[in-house]
Amino acid sequence: MKLRLDDLALFGGRPAFPAPVHIGVPNIGDRKRFLKSVNDILDRRYLSNRGPVAREFERQVAELVEVEHCVATCNATAALQLAIRAAGLTGEVIVPSFTFPATPHSVHWLGLTPVFCDVDPSGNIDVDRLGSVLTRRASGIMAVHLWGRPCNVDRLAEFAAAHGLKLLYDSAHAFGCSAGGRMIGGFGDAEVFSFHATKVVNSFEGGALVTNDDSLAERARSLSNFGIVSESEVAEPGTNAKMSEVAAAMGLASLAAMPAFVARNRENHEAYQAELAGVPGLRVLDFDHRERNNYQYVVLDVDVAIAGVSRDVLTDALRAENIMGRRYFTPGCHRTAAYRDRVHAPMPGTEELAERLVVLPSGTATTPRDIAVLCQVVRFVVSHAAEVAASMSDQVRAGVEAL
Numbered sequence: 193m194k195l196r197l198d199d200l201a202l203f204g205g206r207p208a209f210p211a212p213v214h215i216g217v218p219n220i221g222d223r224k225r226f227l228k229s230v231n232d233i234l235d236r237r238y239l240s241n242r243g244p245v246a247r248e249f250e251r252q253v254a255e256l257v258e259v260e261h262c263v264a265t266c267n268a269t270a271a272l273q274l275a276i277r278a279a280g281l282t283g284e285v286i287v288p289s290f291t292f293p294a295t296p297h298s299v300h301w302l303g304l305t306p307v308f309c310d311v312d313p314s315g316n317i318d319v320d321r322l323g324s325v326l327t328r329r330a331s332g333i334m335a336v337h338l339w340g341r342p343c344n345v346d347r348l349a350e351f352a353a354a355h356g357l358k359l360l361y362d363s364a365h366a367f368g369c370s371a372g373g374r375m376i377g378g379f380g381d382a383e384v385f386s387f388h389a390t391k392v393v394n395s396f397e398g399g400a401l402v403t404n405d406d407s408l409a410e411r412a413r414s415l416s417n418f419g420i421v422s423e424s425e426v427a428e429p430g431t432n433a434k435m436s437e438v439a440a441a442m443g444l445a446s447l448a449a450m451p452a453f454v455a456r457n458r459e460n461h462e463a464y465q466a467e468l469a470g471v472p473g474l475r476v477l478d479f480d481h482r483e484r485n486n487y488q489y490v491v492l493d494v495d496v497a498i499a500g501v502s503r504d505v506l507t508d509a510l511r512a513e514n515i516m517g518r519r520y521f522t523p524g525c526h527r528t529a530a531y532r533d534r535v536h537a538p539m540p541g542t543e544e545l546a547e548r549l550v551v552l553p554s555g556t557a558t559t560p561r562d563i564a565v566l567c568q569v570v571r572f573v574v575s576h577a578a579e580v581a582a583s584m585s586d587q588v589r590a591g592v593e594a595l
């Protein structure tokens with residue numbers, strides 16, 4: 193228990209955790225089931241190219257998110273590119289500025305131009321600002337259901353239809369979530385999930401394009417396999433985005449355990465909310481409990497004016513304690529070296545969130561005790577905000593930032 197300021201690791205105390213507590217530690221499903229499946233795969237000698245395990249994974253994903261088609265891929269970034277190609281996008285694609293860099297990168301790598309649009313206070317693309325970034329070169333929007341909270345899907349569909357734009361969703365965070373009671377996966381022209389190791393359901397690396405559009409699905413499927421459409425025909429230049437059998441086996445084991453993963457995430461989220469309730473200036477972002485949520489991300493909003501301590505000071509203090517909160521998605525894609533030379537408009541919504549939010553550890557590797565200890569540190573830092581902020585010399589900060 194931290195009682196005095198110099199109990200904080202930042203000021204020489206013993207860290208609250210002996211080893212780093214990371215966010216996104218993978219959820220592992222039924223190991224025996226997975227290993228048996230791997231053995232079967234080896235016995236069959238069918239390792240890739242849409243084998244029976246990948247097909248079963250696709251079937252189960254499509255069923256869970258209530259769509260017609262699922263194309264399983266090696267990762268979500270590749271699936272985003274398939275979606276862009278299969279939907280026939282050209283020129284500019286509007287993307288939110290507050291997202292993981294894979295969203296704009298997937299557009300850029302295909303030789304198209306990502307055009308950033310600011311986000312609203314929820315962190316999702318601000319539909320009211322779309323008009324101000326729309327040009328005649330735009331062919332589509334790629335929106336992101338940030339941290340599993342749905343975009344305004346109705347208004348986005350209206351805007352896209354009114355301007356003749358395709359609508360894609362980067363739903364990397366939103367597997368198992370719903371919008372207005374409908375499962376995420378069936379919105380827009382296509383949606384893309386990530387099954388990366390850090391996601392609620394993982395296949396080591398993996399992703400999926402899902403859609404109800406038959407021809408888009410068929411084209412994406414062929415593009416994922418070099419553009420091959422028959423033994424002697426390649427319809428167009430494709431790529432190799434296929435999911436391997438062993439990845440699909442992990443995905444199936446993970447899917448089978450998903451209810452337990454989500455339940456645990458929910459318990460963690462509730463524990464954070466209870467532990468931090470009433471701490472001035474802090475708010476654990478809530479979920480809309482009328483929707484289905486995967487509760488995968490615990491996001492803390494720090495209002496420096498009330499807490500007396502900034503998100504950065506709090507995060508640095510936590511890191512010194514071996515609590516590795518992450519400042520997602522700071523500073524906003526438009527301010528990273530990859531894009532800042534060509535983005536000149538300020539994105540005030542993104543810039544504000546990029547200064548306030550920190551993602552905290554959750555998932556099945558995070559124990560109730562971890563959360564209790566972590567929150568005790570948070571409460572201590574906020575209750576000693578003035579002293580902590582004042583005592584953090586430049587030297588200490590530099591040391592922490594290097595962590």
Ligand SMILES: Cc1ncc(COP(=O)(O)O)c(C=O)c1O
Binds near residue numbers: 267270365387
């Ligand atoms: C919003 C978003 N889009 C895309 C990706 C890329 O996913 P993958 O690692 O499966 O390529 C991520 C990864 O975390 C993400 O957060």
